[in-house]
Amino acid sequence: MAITLTDKAAEHVKGFLDKRGQGVGLRLAVRTTGCSGMAYVIEFADEVAANDEVFEHNDVKVVVDPKSLVYLDGTELDFTKEGLNEGFKFNNPNVKDECGCGESFNI
Amino acid sequence: MALFQIAEPGQAQAPHQRRLAVGIDLGTTNSLVASVLSGSAKVLANEQAETSIPSVVHYQEDGAALVGTAAQAMAVADPYNTIASAKRLMGKGASDLADTLFADRYQFDTDSGSIPAFKTQAGNKTAVDVSTAILQSLKNTAELSLGGELVGAVITVPAYFDDAQRQATKDAATVAGLHVLRLLNEPTAAALAYGLDAKEDACVAIFDLGGGTFDISLLKMQRGLFEVMATAGDTALGGDDFDHALAAFLAKQAGISELSDASQQRNLLNIAREVKEQLSNQSSCDFEIPLADGASFTGSIDREQFNKLIEPLFKRSLKSCRQALRDANIEKTNVDAVVMVGGSTRVPLVRDRVSEFFGKTVLTDINPDEVVAVGAALQADILAGNKPDSELLLLDVIPLSLGLETMGGLAEKVIPRNTTIPIARAQEFTTYKDGQTALALHVVQGERELVSDCRSLARFELRDIPPRVAGAVRIQVIFQVDADGLLTVSAIEKESGVVASVDVKPSYGLSDSEIEQMLTASMEHASDDMHARALQEQKVESDRVIEAITSALRSDGDEHLDGDERAVIDSAISDLQNARDGDSTDVIKSAIAKVEKVSNTYVERRMNATVRKMMAGKQLADVEADGPADTE
Numbered sequence: 001m002a003i004t005l006t007d008k009a010a011e012h013v014k015g016f017l018d019k020r021g022q023g024v025g026l027r028l029a030v031r032t033t034g035c036s037g038m039a040y041v042i043e044f045a046d047e048v049a050a051n052d053e054v055f056e057h058n059d060v061k062v063v064v065d066p067k068s069l070v071y072l073d074g075t076e077l078d079f080t081k082e083g084l085n086e087g088f089k090f091n092n093p094n095v096k097d098e099c100g101c102g103e104s105f106n107i
Numbered sequence: 108m109a110l111f112q113i114a115e116p117g118q119a120q121a122p123h124q125r126r127l128a129v130g131i132d133l134g135t136t137n138s139l140v141a142s143v144l145s146g147s148a149k150v151l152a153n154e155q156a157e158t159s160i161p162s163v164v165h166y167q168e169d170g171a172a173l174v175g176t177a178a179q180a181m182a183v184a185d186p187y188n189t190i191a192s193a194k195r196l197m198g199k200g201a202s203d204l205a206d207t208l209f210a211d212r213y214q215f216d217t218d219s220g221s222i223p224a225f226k227t228q229a230g231n232k233t234a235v236d237v238s239t240a241i242l243q244s245l246k247n248t249a250e251l252s253l254g255g256e257l258v259g260a261v262i263t264v265p266a267y268f269d270d271a272q273r274q275a276t277k278d279a280a281t282v283a284g285l286h287v288l289r290l291l292n293e294p295t296a297a298a299l300a301y302g303l304d305a306k307e308d309a310c311v312a313i314f315d316l317g318g319g320t321f322d323i324s325l326l327k328m329q330r331g332l333f334e335v336m337a338t339a340g341d342t343a344l345g346g347d348d349f350d351h352a353l354a355a356f357l358a359k360q361a362g363i364s365e366l367s368d369a370s371q372q373r374n375l376l377n378i379a380r381e382v383k384e385q386l387s388n389q390s391s392c393d394f395e396i397p398l399a400d401g402a403s404f405t406g407s408i409d410r411e412q413f414n415k416l417i418e419p420l421f422k423r424s425l426k427s428c429r430q431a432l433r434d435a436n437i438e439k440t441n442v443d444a445v446v447m448v449g450g451s452t453r454v455p456l457v458r459d460r461v462s463e464f465f466g467k468t469v470l471t472d473i474n475p476d477e478v479v480a481v482g483a484a485l486q487a488d489i490l491a492g493n494k495p496d497s498e499l500l501l502l503d504v505i506p507l508s509l510g511l512e513t514m515g516g517l518a519e520k521v522i523p524r525n526t527t528i529p530i531a532r533a534q535e536f537t538t539y540k541d542g543q544t545a546l547a548l549h550v551v552q553g554e555r556e557l558v559s560d561c562r563s564l565a566r567f568e569l570r571d572i573p574p575r576v577a578g579a580v581r582i583q584v585i586f587q588v589d590a591d592g593l594l595t596v597s598a599i600e601k602e603s604g605v606v607a608s609v610d611v612k613p614s615y616g617l618s619d620s621e622i623e624q625m626l627t628a629s630m631e632h633a634s635d636d637m638h639a640r641a642l643q644e645q646k647v648e649s650d651r652v653i654e655a656i657t658s659a660l661r662s663d664g665d666e667h668l669d670g671d672e673r674a675v676i677d678s679a680i681s682d683l684q685n686a687r688d689g690d691s692t693d694v695i696k697s698a699i700a701k702v703e704k705v706s707n708t709y710v711e712r713r714m715n716a717t718v719r720k721m722m723a724g725k726q727l728a729d730v731e732a733d734g735p736a737d738t739e
Contacts, residue, residue, distance in 0.1 A: 015147075016113055084151070
């Protein structure tokens with residue numbers, strides 16, 4: 001069971017955390033809403049719960065609750081640019097299909 | 108595949124419900140758009156990788172509008188179809204054109220009504236149209252960068268924008284398809300960008316010298332709230348003026364006595380701007396000016412010469428600083444930090460002299476061109492609901508007093524300047540004449556005592572007032588200013604409940620001098636104004652006395668007075684009438700006193716007669732039906 005960050009993603013998360021001035025890391029989760037079943041959640045993590053799993057890459061902590069981890073296992077989080085738009089991208093091997101915009105998915 | 112931004116804990120949005128909001132600094136010279144991405148505010152770049160675009164629009168023959176750098180490139184070749192600095196005309200009337208540099212630089216259609224319209228090959232364009240084009244371009248950049256539709260924008264305006272100018276800005280945004288979350292004062296946005304709310308009880312001065320406007324704001328942080336203590340400024344002072352002063356100097360050096368056309372002037376201004384920017388980094392600078400005969404003139408200018416040119420312009424900003432300190436009732440030494448905003452604060456003279464004035468080194472850490480947009484973006488993020496708790500409450504102030512015209516052309520202030528908004532104030536007014544059934548309300552803005560010296564905002568009428576004797580009617584007038592600084596005035600007659608109201612929409616056609624002139628004028632003319640008010644008040648009083656006594660004489664003068672007695676009163680009235688038409692407060696005062704004195708006996712007799720009548724009515728109710736009760 002693992003979740004990874006690309007170097008670029010780690011660098012950006014670190015930058016955003018520094019600017020924010022607080023937070024232990026990045027929280028990734030999956031919520032069961034959305035037009036195609038499930039939706040990603042990406043938030044700053046201010047605390048780590050007892051049963052959270054923590055992954056680390058280049059000193060950046062990624063916090064995931066065990067329920068979400070089932071859907072996210074093997075995911076690589078990247079930071080990319082598409083035209084003028086830039087942001088984080090989930091490369092999730094569990095996804096079978098996703099809605100047109102990719103904001104929600106099915107496994 | 109969607110790209111994600113990091114949300115605050117618990118604030119992640121469901122798919123397709125991300126609330127994208129931006130902050131827009133719609134400047135006179137340059138405009139920027141910024142947004143909060145993964146918790147940090149960032150200025151967004153367009154497809155040409157520019158984070159700031161010139162606030163210039165070029166209108167093409169086919170009606171299309173080029174915005175930004177592409178438009179600016181056309182400025183020299185096609186000056187009349189390329190509109191710059193249109194912000195200065197926002198909410199202004201055609202009569203304001205003469206006060207600006209626009210009349211020389213562009214062609215205007217003066218027949219199209221009270222709103223000045225630039226004549227371009229794509230038709231007539233107002234300042235609002237130009238701003239709309241700029242906002243559309245920024246919106247486009249933002250939507251491409253953020254990958255979705257915007258829920259809204261916070262747009263910054265100079266603290267000194269009046270209601271008409273604010274409304275014009277909102278209008279431009281609406282046409283551009285932007286939902287305005289809020290209009291925010293530029294200096295307040297700058298304070299937000301610096302995160303100065305963290306410093307408890309600190310008093311901060313925001314010194315904002317942009318391309319076209321100057322604002323000084325004094326803010327106080329209290330329990331995490333921003334309170335704007337005072338604002339002052341100059342809507343016609345900025346880097347543009349430095350450029351013009353320098354261009355005139357350069358032209359003189361080159362021996363150019365008369366500018367041949369608009370493009371030559373534009374060319375000179377471009378050279379001046381480059382020279383100015385270089386002089387911020389080096390102590391002297393060479394320049395080259397093409398001459399009409401094909402030759403060119405080369406010269407050199409040092410920073411000291413440049414400083415001398417801009418010194419008189421710069422001094423006007425310090426004058427505003429003193430005014431703001433006076434309004435806030437604090438000393439220079441109470442100011443804990445001075446924030447520099449606007450590209451023109453890069454000029455070394457400005458930094459040095461402002462540091463000197465406040466006795467402390469000014470803050471220049473954040474890019475002075477971006478700081479306002481960044482602050483607006485942070486505010487937009489909160490207003491769009493992307494923050495867990497919006498603890499940040501901004502208190503803004505109204506820049507100029509709002510009031511009503513009363514008898515004699517006097518301005519009665521209902522909401523004094525620098526009152527925090529939103530605010531509602533009610534005041535009672537009454538009728539002036541017996542049987543008066545309508546009341547004209549004239550809403551004015553300004554600090555002067557006479558309406559003729561203030562800015563007219565709106566006029567409306569309250570009709571169907573029940574006819575009563577003068578002074579018996581009670582009319583409540585309510586002034587309401589919302590969070591965006593927009594004014595609604597309503598009047599209600601208490602007895603009948605008749606209501607009339609007006610939203611102060613742009614009063615483009617109505618204008619007096621520039622706002623800052625209004626402020627300085629109110630200081631300079633303080634004692635004149637006091638005398639003018641006293642005189643006007645005596646005139647109104649004498650009108651009231653004359654009206655009251657002549658109407659009494661008409662009804663029963665012959666009954667109570669013989670010919671000689673009547674003649675004395677008539678002559679006193681005519682003396683008062685003469686005094687009233689003169690301009691001595693004291694003469695009017697004594698003439699009023701004289702009328703009151705000579706009519707004393709008459710008033711007494713009337714009073715007695717009335718009392719007798721009433722007594723008679725009470726004791727012998729049946730007498731009334733038979734005729735006047737003139738006997739006991």
